[in-house]
Each structure stands twice: as structure tokens, then as C-alpha cells.
Amino acid sequence: MRSLVFALEYDPGCNRVADTLADHPDARIRSLSLHVTEERLWRVDHATGTPAALDDIEDAFLTADYYADCLATDDCGATQSTQVLDHTDDTLVLYSYWERTPDCSSVPHIARAHLGDGVLFDTRHESRHYTWRIIHSGQGDVGAFFDELETAVGTCAQMELLRTADTEVSRRVGHSDRAELAPEQAAALEAAVEHGYYETPRAVDVGELAEHLDVPRSTLTYRLRRAEAYLAAQYVETEPIPEHSPNPT
Structure with a gap:
């Protein structure tokens, strides 16, 4: 498939x-x-x-x-x-x-x-x-x-x-699609990191970053969301999840 x-x-x-x-x-x-x-x-x-x-x-x-x-x-x-x-x-x-x-x-x-x-x-x-x-x-x-x-x-x-x-059967439901990050999403993510979008506080907002990349704001927002979703799914797939949450101290 x-x-x-x-x-x-x-x-x-x-x-x-x-x-x-x-x-x-x-x-x-x-x-x-x-x-x-x-x-x-x-x-x-x-x-x-x-x-x-x-x-x-x-x-x-x-x-x-x-x-x-x-x-x-x-x-x-x-x-x-x-x-x-x-x-x-x-x-x-x-x-x-x-x-x-x-x-x-x-x-x-x-x-x-x-x-x-x-x-x-x-x-x-x-x-x-x-x-x-x-x-x-x-x-x-x-x-x-x-x-x-x-x-x-x-x-x-x-x-x-x-x-x-x-596609292949995955050990976690919802993560059967194993593929690399799309080039446009990877470029958006790289630019966001380079220009301080993920810093606290942020060095640029999404509008400024979109202007720098010469793409519509909605396009950049979409690409960053998809890239973040991909990375989150990859993390959950590769990192073991404990069966029980640790007791609060």
C-alpha cells in the first residue's frame, strides 16, 4: 500500500x-x-x-x-x-x-x-x-x-x-505513515529556528517570518503546524511511554 x-x-x-x-x-x-x-x-x-x-x-x-x-x-x-x-x-x-x-x-x-x-x-x-x-x-x-x-x-x-x-503496520495507532519531513516544511522549520521564532520571548512573530521567507502568513503557519505535528509523532513513536505516570512529589 x-x-x-x-x-x-x-x-x-x-x-x-x-x-x-x-x-x-x-x-x-x-x-x-x-x-x-x-x-x-x-x-x-x-x-x-x-x-x-x-x-x-x-x-x-x-x-x-x-x-x-x-x-x-x-x-x-x-x-x-x-x-x-x-x-x-x-x-x-x-x-x-x-x-x-x-x-x-x-x-x-x-x-x-x-x-x-x-x-x-x-x-x-x-x-x-x-x-x-x-x-x-x-x-x-x-x-x-x-x-x-x-x-x-x-x-x-x-x-x-x-x-x-x-505504509506499514505500526506499533502505535495513527503513526503508520513513515516518511521524511516535506522539503517546504523543513525549510520553514529551519528558518523559524534560525530567526528565533521558538525562543522565549520570540525574536520574530509568524508575520515577520513569513515576510522574510516571502510566503503568505497562512502558508507559513500551515507548514510549521504540519512540521511540528510530524516531529511530535516521530517523538512519540521512538520514545518509550511509561505505563503509569510517576507519582507527584
């Missing part, structure tokens, strides 16, 4: 959900399940954030001109519906169903066409960054997948390959 991880960074005005998340930097959306056939897609998503953020996210899903996962830049005539399964002060759970037309395109449908049946999807959406992790057999054509995806995305988003690796 192979694991393929990449991100789409949407430009303003290209994706209603991305625009909403950009207005609420602390909000997140992750997929709980995502299934696709040749003509249909259905998924359940879990969003977290402030009450105002969740209200805006719900509105974005329910009132968008066309389905948020569709890569078409205009209404493609698809049939879609979204239902709210749960909405509290800090949690929003949404079920979405989509029947595509020949004019529709999406990451899962392109993946299925080039990577074969049985592909598994996991997504994370924060600010303008939409991160996809795809588990596939390794028998498909990854190059053709990215070529078609790049054409479908057009000028609305930039693609960033984060990692591709073999």
Missing part, C-alpha cells in the same frame, strides 16, 4: 469553505468518512471552532452555489444535499451527498480514475489549505493523477506535495 499526502491552497474567491475558514483561523474541518463511486460522493465532516465560526461554516456548506469539493469553477449542474447531524457551541457535524455531472470533477473521482478502486481518503481543512491523505494500492499512475488534478484545479489553487511513502 502507498500513502500520498498533498495540499491544495485555494486563492480567495475560489472556494466558499476555504474563504470561510480563512476568516476564522482557529477553525478546522476533518473528514470522518468519505466514499466515492464513479458518479457519486458522500462524506461526513467534523468541524471545530468558535460558535461564530461554526455558524459561518454551516452557512457555507448549505448555501454555496455548488458542492464545495467540486473543482469546477462554475455551477456544474450537480445534485447535492448537506444535512447537519450535530451542532453545538464547539462542534459541527455535516453529512454531504453529491451526484456529479460530466462537467464535475473532484479529488476523490480523479484519484479513483487513476489509482483504482479501494482508495481511502482522509482530509484536513484549515484556512485556505485543504490537505488530502490518500491510501492506495500503489498499482495506479500517480503522475497521471497529479496531471489531471492540476488541470482541474487550474488557477484557483496551488498544489503542494507533502509526502509519498509506503
